[in-house]
Amino acid sequence: MAIDQSLIQTTPVISAIINADNTGVLTVDGTEEQFTAEDSNGLRAQLMSRVFEVALDRGRPVRVSTMDESGLTGLRVSPDRQVEAEDTEEAQSPRTLETSTPAPAPATPDRKTAKQEPAPQPKESATAASAPVSTPRPQALLALKEATAEPLMEPAIDEAAAQAQQSTPVTRRTLRDAESFLSPHGATQPATQGMRGWLSNLGINIPPSEKELAERVDIERVSKHWAGTRTIMVANRKGGANKTPTVKNLAAIFALHSGGGVLAYDGNPEVGTLGWRTEKGDHRSTVLDVLENSERLLSASAVSGDIAGYVHHQSEDRFDVLRSDDSLVGTHVMTGKDVDIIHSVAAKYYRLLVMDSGNVDRGSDWARMIAHTNQLVVPTTTMEDRAEAALLTLKALHERDEYAAKLAQDAVVIISQWQPGEKAVADRIAEGFRPFVREVLTVPFDPALKSGRIVHSALSSASRRAWLRATAAVAQGL
Structure with missing residues (x-):
């Protein structure tokens, strides 16, 4: 069963930094915890166990942003030890997802006396806390401190233009110009490096980071x-x-x-x-x-x-x-x-x-x-x-x-x-x-x-x- 995203709130703000020397720092609402392990897999297991505890204490799913040699990874973690990956924008922009029933629309005021009210502004989101740790600290903290603005709304679709496009007659061309239906690219293999690779080994299908993709090209x-x-x-x-x-x-x-x-x-x-x-x-x-x-x-x-x-x-x-x-x-x-x-x-x-x-x-x-x-x-x-x-x-x-x-x-x-x-x-x-x-x-x-x-x-x-x-x-x- 998928994690209910509507239960995730802006707090706690959780970030994890995993260093190449098998040390790490977990920050929960500004409070740091230091971790050390014999290998990277052990370190990741310790950090995730602590995140599960935080989710269990809150009684709801939480969001955590992790940074290691493979890059930034956003995760959703539930109290029952489920883990899901989320895209980079979500990982960098934790925000409250409203769970209540939408409020009824206000009564329509008199058009003669009504004043245009400004659109309500979204609540300012919390940013991930920084952690004074060893390399790759600067890159990690920069990624974790990205602005947390809401994603832009997609422009409304012009239905009339869409219908006109559908009604446009197809221009006949020679078959030599026909494009193949076969994809020139194979399916992207799941991540194999860093936190992403560790999660893939646990059966959580998560795509590779930009760094891993660049390495695959080389x-x-x-x-x-x-x-x-x-x-x-x-x-x-x-x-x-x-x-x-x-x-x-x-x-x-x-x-x-x-x-x-x-x-x-x-x-x-x-x-x-x-x-x-x-x-x-x-x-x-x-x-x-x-x-x-x-x-x-x-x-x-x-x-x-x-x-x-x-x-x-x-x-x-x-x-x-x-x-x-x-x-x-x-x-x-x-x-x-x-x-x-x-x-x-x-x-x-x-x-x-x-x-x-x-x-x-x-x-x-x-x-x-x-x-x-x-x-x-x-x-x-x-x-x-x-x-x-x-x-x-x-x-x-x-x-x-x-x-x-x-x-x-x-x-x-x-x-x-x-x-x-x-x-x-x-x-x-x-x-x-x-x-x-x-x-x-x-x-x-x-x-x-x-x-x-x-x-x-x-x-x-x-x-x-x-x-x-x-x-x-x-x-x-x-």
Whole structure:
């Protein structure tokens, strides 16, 4: 049975803020209660139990506005532990719903003496109380303090115009112009994140928040399959510009959402770090082994499993790594022809190739990487010399030839915070790049990227979301 909305009044005013550290604050008519739990589900259960108690004390349903990482959610809660979702306008505009029988209309006054009385104004509604809690407090309080004006009345329907429209004869057109009756969009899946997702798991069908919908769009973009192999080049002329973590995260996200078929290639002409920061297989093969056996790998009799003896599979992130030559006494110098062979092998076995270019941009190998690239990604950190090197990389490509200039113009720049609390620096650098490339994105500092083996799932949720957004921007250029 649905909750009777006519029983809901303007009081009590209830708001709940759920923080990422599994702490929360419930505010009932200005009185705050602090909550802590071992996980987010436990915290939400505690908060809802307390709201049920408030509804039971009042003996009627109440309205509660909740704010968490998924956004603002409005709920109606009854004393018998029923919960219903309501739209955002209702959640932000709690108001009294009259329950009494409408009063009889007053007697019609004498038209000669009657004065037009002003329309009665709605009672001022209470606003949700603010709560001094930790992040995401500013956004939460802003959403909970929205104005509580009544919704505008819909304009009256002009019946004569409606009838005239119905009587208008249908203009005949060719069947080629007929629109399909089939909806181009599938049904929207219920929410899976935050308070909305928790309620969906309880069987309460509630739509996803705007944040979750935006994330679903990004996932759809990185999940796309293209005809033929696509190649991404990650380039910056200076070391320490976050090229290796960028290659790793891009490859991981594409592989996780598109079903594999992704190769990360360390194209550093010297000893690259991609092999150091990724999982090692049960062999020691490098790019030199692929070159030595390229004829067999490219033969018509070769099968998909043959490449497994030359690449190192990332069991958690589901993509493969082709390492650079790591011999301490190696003498092989990569050439443009070598790059062409490597790319041919990669195109035979993989749908997507993410290349780490290394730091030397004057050899024929670097030039051939550019020739094979579909989307250029230029990473940098908040360190000024790395940002300057990124800018010089773009300038050099712009002066190189027409194709390289187009890559630079359509590049995606990804700026990583080198230290915590450098968002303002990252934003300032981003504004410097924005007029010259297709897109600029920033990602937060994450200690999981500073050293050691990189596993994408070990990143913070904020970092994973930022890298997904960046990867979606890259995907749009493929």
